[in-house]
Amino acid sequence: MSIKIENLEKHFGAFHALKNINLQFSRNQLTALLGPSGCGKTTLLRTIAGLEFADSGKIFFEQQDVTHLSAKERGVGFVFQHYALFQNMTVFDNVAFGLQVKPRKTRPTKQEISEKVTALLRLVKLEHLAQSYPNQLSGGQRQRIALARSLAVQPKVLLLDEPFGALDAQVRKELRRWLRDLHQELNVTSIFVTHDQDEALDVSDRIVVMNKGQIEQIDEPNQIYHAPQTPFVTQFVGDVNVFHGHIDQGKLVVGEFAHNINAHTNVANPVENQSATAYIRPYELTISRLAENALATGKITHINAIGFIVRIEIESNQSEQPIEVILTKSAYNEAQYHVNEQVYLVPDKLNLFQQMNI
Numbered sequence: 140m141s142i143k144i145e146n147l148e149k150h151f152g153a154f155h156a157l158k159n160i161n162l163q164f165s166r167n168q169l170t171a172l173l174g175p176s177g178c179g180k181t182t183l184l185r186t187i188a189g190l191e192f193a194d195s196g197k198i199f200f201e202q203q204d205v206t207h208l209s210a211k212e213r214g215v216g217f218v219f220q221h222y223a224l225f226q227n228m229t230v231f232d233n234v235a236f237g238l239q240v241k242p243r244k245t246r247p248t249k250q251e252i253s254e255k256v257t258a259l260l261r262l263v264k265l266e267h268l269a270q271s272y273p274n275q276l277s278g279g280q281r282q283r284i285a286l287a288r289s290l291a292v293q294p295k296v297l298l299l300d301e302p303f304g305a306l307d308a309q310v311r312k313e314l315r316r317w318l319r320d321l322h323q324e325l326n327v328t329s330i331f332v333t334h335d336q337d338e339a340l341d342v343s344d345r346i347v348v349m350n351k352g353q354i355e356q357i358d359e360p361n362q363i364y365h366a367p368q369t370p371f372v373t374q375f376v377g378d379v380n381v382f383h384g385h386i387d388q389g390k391l392v393v394g395e396f397a398h399n400i401n402a403h404t405n406v407a408n409p410v411e412n413q414s415a416t417a418y419i420r421p422y423e424l425t426i427s428r429l430a431e432n433a434l435a436t437g438k439i440t441h442i443n444a445i446g447f448i449v450r451i452e453i454e455s456n457q458s459e460q461p462i463e464v465i466l467t468k469s470a471y472n473e474a475q476y477h478v479n480e481q482v483y484l485v486p487d488k489l490n491l492f493q494q495m496n497i
């Protein structure tokens with residue numbers, strides 16, 4: 140089932156929650172709606188579900204205009220952050236619920252329901268818990284049951300609102316992997332809401348980044364991370380160092396430093412004599428003992444060499460926040476940097492934004 144959204148607008152009183160949303164979801168794709176708290180992700184998801192209605196705009200499921208249809212008529216499955224399982228029913232009955240309450244005419248037989256529920260429990264790998272009650276399950280298991288329950292009625296669209304939000308980091312990670320694998324087997328168009336960039340990058344085929352009721356960028360995870368198109372996306376997805384300056388004779392000038400940006404920036408022709416902000420990932424910044432083509436200088440304040448990579452923090456007058464640089468262990472061992480050392484920072488690559496391309 141493909142989904143198309145045209146010119147969607149939504150207000151809550153005077154608050155403008157969704158601003159001219161235009162979007163397409165391809166059949167069987169897993170899309171993440173990613174953005175900070177309050178940006179409108181849940182409102183958009185609920186509007187797609189038919190649990191909320193837009194002020195204007197249209198929603199199509201394939202060719203059908205579903206804008207004014209109820210959630211039930213749209214045939215969507217919904218999984219919320221807080222597993223809304225029935226506490227007084229067994230796992231089996233929870234999963235069977237949607238089938239058992241179907242009108243007599245369309246309700247499967249008892250035997251068919253039993254087979255279907257067993258197959259779904261097998262799919263979420265919890266067959267052995269069929270006769271348990273929700274309060275006997277872990278958070279992760281409950282969420283998998285909630286998913287099995289929503290799949291029982293064969294939804295054409297599966298909508299997940301922070302499905303792993305209430306779980307601890309380790310379980311979240313496991314369930315992410317599990318959702319990705321499951322989605323490949325399912326053939327269902329899925330949209331999930333998250334404010335966790337790692338989760339979006341790890342699980343989805345495509346990410347829609349939202350900010351203040353608007354879409355900032357729609358792209359594959361790789362593009363969102365490596366080719367962010369707005370300052371907001373650059374800062375929201377992944378760690379980044381920020382340098383404010385201006386362009387002078389093709390160079391980015393930050394304080395007393397003038398860095399030649401040719402060849403390793405996203406902007407071919409930066410506008411002269413205009414302010415510019417450079418966003419640089421920690422691993423795209425090189426530490427040097429020479430001032431040549433540097434963008435900043437600063438003092439090393441902290442070195443974390445515990446893991447596979449080495450994280451170095453530098454305090455600099457050219458940056459409001461401490462600058463973070465990531466080095467490989469071998470580069471670090473070779474250079475032998477130490478705390479309190481004064482060093483220069485030279486970018487290998489930077490994302491530049493000026494007023495006009497924001």
Ligand SMILES: Nc1ncnc2c1ncn2[C@@H]1O[C@H](COP(=O)(O)OP(=O)(O)OP(=O)(O)O)[C@@H](O)[C@H]1O
Pocket residue numbers: 151154156174175176177178179180181182183334
């Ligand atoms: N029923 C409502 N009445 C009034 N305001 C609402 C209502 N639902 C949402 N809002 C407001 O609309 C904005 C968007 O809310 P929404 O839940 O869509 O954000 P979100 O991006 O999903 O955030 P979170 O990650 O915190 O859930 C918020 O400022 C919220 O307060």
